[in-house]
Amino acid sequence: MTQERQSSTERKRQIFRFVRDRLLAGEPPSIREVQQAFGFRAVQSARDYLEALVADGMLEKAQGKARGYRLPEGGEWPTRMVPLLGAVQAGQLSTAIEDPDGFVAVQSNNQRNDLFALKVRGESMRDAAILPDDVVIVQRQQSANHGEIVVAMVDDEATVKRLWRHDGRIELRPENPAFSPIVPDPEQLQILGKVIEVRRSL
Template identity: 40%
Template sequence: MKLTARQQEILAFIRGQVEERGSAPTREEICRAFGFRSPYAAECHLRALTRKGAIELVSGSARGIRLPRGSGPADELPLVGRVAAGAPILAVEHLEGRYRVDPRLFHPRPDYLLRVRGESMRDAGILDGDLLAVRQSPEVRNGQIVVARIDDEVTVKYFQRTGDRVSLLPANPDFTPIAIDPGHRELVIEGIGVGVLRALKE
């Protein structure tokens, strides 16, 4: 389906933001860029772009706009290094660069790479310095490897929910599981691990 002139402008803006800083714009940022009076106007344009196959929307994420496979910069994944407390995981100051990755390596396709720190997931084959391929998704099942933000800390662990309680489980007996009561402590799932890349050390 053919895009309107305004839809083409918004799509170009989204692509530019992804290319420049590694993350899609929020609805509010689209509003400011195009002079819309409310985020609802931006949302209407985004839904129209989704219907026409130009973008994909990810529920539960302020920056949940994904460019479909094969649409230029989206084939390059942003690499996230250390994450500052309280800042979005794909904030520009966290990005170490971009890597072109064959999308056929992973299923589902990841949205970014996270440089792993520490050995807490060693027995799952995820070592210090590895690049974890992460798919942004607020939905998670027990047993999946997740990138979780607890208060202001970001960690990689197995996810386990029992009733209202959530446990983040390491894959290394030297580390202690993290028990969370979401009613008393903030927990945000930043994404699900879908694969690992290992840089060869000289």
């Protein structure tokens, strides 16, 4: 009359995967949904497993709130959705982020809300293996180190270039012999952020 007995550890793993997948899909399950998914006849059975997972540090939960189980923020890198911007013009970054073209899932230990994604235009970084229509994940910051690939405002438009420092001057170098380096007026140079990842769909 009761459901077949199973090894705790294996079922625990299955339940964790179920909850994790639901959380990654943005749909936190209720305890009773876990119960039904695994055919338990009692709510408490599912609850026992969930509590065990919390005790193991595999899950966290918000007391009293509905659908309150979450993945811990520390151990595994949480996946977050990051706004995808088509084009950015000077001074419009924050407004562009409020009305993005879409969202991209990124795994990052970055706590703050300072990542965004940008679609690359042009061939100027071809030899750095960054092609048109690639999507770059960008960490917002006002400056960058020598040699890092940055997104900067040039002629009122966001472009991807490698930042080069020499003789106290800053240069934005394309990586394609067909393009010329840019030596911006230091007063006007506006760096939007540093490229931390490149993605290309085939």
